[in-house]
Amino acid sequence: MYDILYNILGNQVVAWIIAAALPLFVFILPFALFAVWLERKVSAHMQDRLGPMRVGWHGVLQTIADIIKLIQKEDIIPAEADKKLFNLAPVLVFAGSYAAFAAIPFSSKYIGSNAEVGIFYVIAVSSFVVVGILMGGWASNNKYALLGAMRSAAQIVSYEIPSAIVILTMVMLTGTLSLDKFSQMQTAYFWNWFILGGPGSGITKFLLIPFMIVGFTILYISTLAEVNRTPFDIPEAESELVAGYHTEYSGMKFAMFFLAEYGNMFAVSAIITLLFFGGYQSPFGYLGNTFKLPWLVPIEQVFWFTGKGIFFVFVQMWLRWTLPRLRVDQLMHLCWKFLIPYSFVNLIIVGFITLFR
Amino acid sequence: MSGLKQYLKDTWQGIWTVLVGMKVTFKHLFVPAVTIQYPDVKINLPERARNRLYVNMDDCIGCDQCARACPVDCIEIETVKSIPGEDLGLTSNGKKKALWVTKFNIDIAKCCYCQLCVFPCPTECIYMTDVYEFSEYERENLVYKFATLTEEEAEEKKRNYEKYMAEKEAQKTAAAKTKTEQPKTGDNK
Numbered sequence: 112m113y114d115i116l117y118n119i120l121g122n123q124v125v126a127w128i129i130a131a132a133l134p135l136f137v138f139i140l141p142f143a144l145f146a147v148w149l150e151r152k153v154s155a156h157m158q159d160r161l162g163p164m165r166v167g168w169h170g171v172l173q174t175i176a177d178i179i180k181l182i183q184k185e186d187i188i189p190a191e192a193d194k195k196l197f198n199l200a201p202v203l204v205f206a207g208s209y210a211a212f213a214a215i216p217f218s219s220k221y222i223g224s225n226a227e228v229g230i231f232y233v234i235a236v237s238s239f240v241v242v243g244i245l246m247g248g249w250a251s252n253n254k255y256a257l258l259g260a261m262r263s264a265a266q267i268v269s270y271e272i273p274s275a276i277v278i279l280t281m282v283m284l285t286g287t288l289s290l291d292k293f294s295q296m297q298t299a300y301f302w303n304w305f306i307l308g309g310p311g312s313g314i315t316k317f318l319l320i321p322f323m324i325v326g327f328t329i330l331y332i333s334t335l336a337e338v339n340r341t342p343f344d345i346p347e348a349e350s351e352l353v354a355g356y357h358t359e360y361s362g363m364k365f366a367m368f369f370l371a372e373y374g375n376m377f378a379v380s381a382i383i384t385l386l387f388f389g390g391y392q393s394p395f396g397y398l399g400n401t402f403k404l405p406w407l408v409p410i411e412q413v414f415w416f417t418g419k420g421i422f423f424v425f426v427q428m429w430l431r432w433t434l435p436r437l438r439v440d441q442l443m444h445l446c447w448k449f450l451i452p453y454s455f456v457n458l459i460i461v462g463f464i465t466l467f468r
Numbered sequence: 469m470s471g472l473k474q475y476l477k478d479t480w481q482g483i484w485t486v487l488v489g490m491k492v493t494f495k496h497l498f499v500p501a502v503t504i505q506y507p508d509v510k511i512n513l514p515e516r517a518r519n520r521l522y523v524n525m526d527d528c529i530g531c532d533q534c535a536r537a538c539p540v541d542c543i544e545i546e547t548v549k550s551i552p553g554e555d556l557g558l559t560s561n562g563k564k565k566a567l568w569v570t571k572f573n574i575d576i577a578k579c580c581y582c583q584l585c586v587f588p589c590p591t592e593c594i595y596m597t598d599v600y601e602f603s604e605y606e607r608e609n610l611v612y613k614f615a616t617l618t619e620e621e622a623e624e625k626k627r628n629y630e631k632y633m634a635e636k637e638a639q640k641t642a643a644a645k646t647k648t649e650q651p652k653t654g655d656n657k
Contacts, residue, residue: 157493161503328483433489449479 115220130223139212142417143373144174149421150428157432184362192359193250200247201360201367207239208374215381216291218391218412229290230278233382234271237337240375241267244346244356247368251359259355263339263346266442270336270343273450277330280458281305281386284319284465294390301394306387315468322461327387329454331423334379336446338372340427342434343442380423384416391416513598518581520599521574523614527559527593530567534585534594542578543585546571548625551632559591569615570622576602577610 116126148163148171155162163170188194213223214232226232241264248260282288284305285296296310297303306323308316336343347355357368384390391412399407437445504511513519530547547567550556556565586595604610617625 153497156497156499156501159496159499159502161501161505164505429490429493430486433493434486449482453479 138217138417139209139370139374139377142377142421143370144178146373146376146421146424147174147177147369149425150431153425153428154432157429178366181362181366186362186364187359189252189359191252193252196246196250197359198364200243200250201357201364201371203243203246204240205243205367205371205374207236207243208371208378210236210239211378212374214290215378215385216294216391217416218409219291219294220409221413222291225291226289228288230282230288230293230382230386233290233378234275234278237375237378238267238271240371243371247360248356251356253359255352255354256356256358259346259348259352259358262352262439263356266339266343266346267337269443269446270333270450273329273446273454274333274337276451276454276458277326277333278382278386280326280454280461283458284309284461290385290390293385294392297389298392300396301389303392304387304389304394313468315464318464319461322457322464323387325453325457326461327383329450329457330383330386331426333446333450334383335427335430336442338375338379338427340376341431342437344431344436345439345442348436376424376427377420380420380427381416383423384419388419389415513600517598518583518596520576520597520602521579521585521612522595522597522599523572523574524593524595525569525572525614525616526557527561527591528569528572528614529559529563529565529591530569530572531590533588533590537584537588539582539584540578540580542575542580544571544573544575545569548622548629550625551628554628559593561591563591568617568622568625570617570625572614573611574614575611577607 116130117123120126120129151173152162152169163173166172166176188197211233214226214229216222216225216229244263244267245260248256248258248263251257281293285293287293287296297305298310301307303310306320306327308319308323339346346352347357349355352358357365360368393411393415397408397411399405399411530545532545532547535541535543535545546569548570550566550568556568558564581596583596586592602610615622
């Protein structure tokens with residue numbers, strides 16, 4: 112992306128700034144606006160309600176109105192809060208979720224950074240969010256915020272283990288850490304997706320399918336917990352902790368936490384898409400190839416990638432309105448006694464299959 | 469071994485029950501919403517719903533029966549008798565009106581929506597409407613004034629009546645005077 116901009120603009124700094132800011136304004140902000148609306152509509156319709164209906168067609172502009180309201184709000188800092196950390200925390204949380212987008216390939220032509228260690232970088236940088244959350248909870252000088260932050264930290268750190276093991280399984284199977292290569296491997300049709308055994312044919316492909324499904328399930332559950340979504344939303348359990356780590360935040364700082372949350376939701380969905388569901392590849396081949404229009408292919412890829420990502424975000428919302436919140440001990444029980452053993456067994460079996468294929 | 473069996477069974481049950489729950493919620497995604505877009509769409513009120521009172525002043529004869537029936541005294545009626553020669557018209561059921569209704573106030577803030585005022589009305593001019601959106605910022609705005617006469621007119625009617633009464637009184641006294649004077653004159657004769 113940077114290279115293309117550099118060729119067009121001829122100025123390193125400008126190209127660098129645009130390349131860095133582009134995903135924010137082109138994707139994350141509109142996505143967050145859309146996702147908040149989608150969340151409200153999905154939750155409403157699952158409860159046989161209508162949700163926002165007034166602002167725009169079926170309330171599509173509701174989030175924009177909310178953002179305008181948030182901008183106008185007074186920025187309140189509690190008197191006893193640690194002001195420096197308090198102001199830094201939302202920036203850090205947002206930076207953590209935003210940084211993950213740098214390595215995510217939206218199409219073969221649009222990657223912030225085509226790093227060879229893409230998936231490793233994403234795991235590393237998304238843990239950054241924990242620091243911001245803990246910082247915000249601590250600096251608020253509020254017992255509920257601190258409790259929420261502690262829970263969140265414990266939860267994210269625990270659930271990184273099963274997700275890392277599943278990602279390790281996939282890395283072992285494919286032999287690459289680059290997210291772009293992950294996508295390229297699953298090209299052509301949907302039976303080349305890793306959820307269906309990956310490219311290639313023969314008995315190993317079919318042997319892999321159940322273990323891929325197990326891996327996908329574990330990864331989905333643990334990433335769900337990492338982004339603090341229901342049923343793993345004990346850090347923001349409103350019935351026990353007011354709102355968790357962002358209790359004391361208002362106005363734009365609250366909006367930044369919010370934006371980071373929705374950005375993270377898409378980031379983890381994107382990781383799942385990349386690892387198991389073909390990344391930016393179309394499931395049925397490209398219209399651009401059939402009609403000999405090569406410029407259409409990257410656009411289709413963006414469509415497929417965001418489509419798959421938004422589908423998994425939708426499933427996250429769907430689960431939110433299906434399952435009740437887990438207790439703290441149940442949460443840890445699920446992670447340490449179920450997800451981690453299963454992911455280890457999965458790792459070993461997939462390792463053997465990889466060895467003998 | 470049975471421990472492992474139980475463990476696998478628990479795992480399977482966990483996943484299966486989540487899927488069952490997801491099926492239920494997914495079905496509800498397509499169930500028509502029960503929400504009504506209130507100010508645009510309104511539910512039909514029940515047949516005998518009791519809401520804001522209305523008085524059709526064309527039919528009101530100022531009999532004060534509704535005010536007397538009201539358990540919370542929210543109706544205030546003042547009337548002035550008409551003088552001969554004034555035509556107040558007929559009510560819709562053919563009764564002749566005899567009173568100027570100079571004041572007919574209903575304080576709907578006090579009203580308890582019991583509908584007891586509706587039944588005694590001989591001309592059926594006070595009744596419950598289906599209007600239920602009448603919130604106000606000031607409490608005095610909830611006092612509904614139904615009297616059709618303006619204040620000046622009401623004053624005028626009052627003065628007319630007083631004048632008429634005074635004239636009548638004067639006539640009476642005059643008549644009495646003549647009555648008492650006549651025998652005197654007779655005596656004088």
